[in-house]
Amino acid sequence: MEKAPDDQSSMLDLYQHPGHLLRRAQQISVSLFYDEMGSELTPVQYAMLSRLAEHPGIDQVSLAGLAAIDTSTGATVCARLEEKGLLERKVIPHNRRQRALTITAAGRQLLDGLVPGAQRLRQRLLAPLSGEEQAQFMGLLAKLVEENNEQSRAPLAMPGESGGK
Numbered sequence: 001m002e003k004a005p006d007d008q009s010s011m012l013d014l015y016q017h018p019g020h021l022l023r024r025a026q027q028i029s030v031s032l033f034y035d036e037m038g039s040e041l042t043p044v045q046y047a048m049l050s051r052l053a054e055h056p057g058i059d060q061v062s063l064a065g066l067a068a069i070d071t072s073t074g075a076t077v078c079a080r081l082e083e084k085g086l087l088e089r090k091v092i093p094h095n096r097r098q099r100a101l102t103i104t105a106a107g108r109q110l111l112d113g114l115v116p117g118a119q120r121l122r123q124r125l126l127a128p129l130s131g132e133e134q135a136q137f138m139g140l141l142a143k144l145v146e147e148n149n150e151q152s153r154a155p156l157a158m159p160g161e162s163g164g165k
Helices: 018-037 043-054 060-066 071-083 105-126 131-147
Strands: 087-092 095-103
Touching: 018 043, 018 105, 043 060, 043 071, 043 095, 043 105, 060 071, 060 095, 071 087, 095 105, 105 131
Parallel strands: none
Antiparallel strands: 087 095
């Protein structure tokens, strides 16, 4: 196990900074995403569409919150998914500024077809770790994200909470 940096010179080592390692892990994850899931959806589009499948009729702002994506990016992603025929947006009668979203049959079919790729993605990303290490890593990563959620520019919002900052 690596020692925590204890002097100034080790603090200059980029690979002693958790943010850098998290960024590298994200780069690796995105590369594996495209290997296993193809190029029909981006990782952010996949996140939004998979959350929508679990919350049909949700408004765009709340969906962005569930995917921990800022609302302007969420609006752009929803527009792209609508252009691809994967979701529908309809004006909410009691609030004409908001749109209720539903996944289309094509969107559901696409998500269902991506399940094996998503499973392989997870397996490949965590493959360097033993089963015990995978469980520990996922637990620690979830804790890191949960405990720092409010520091995000797009904090995760749970159902019923207002989305975004």
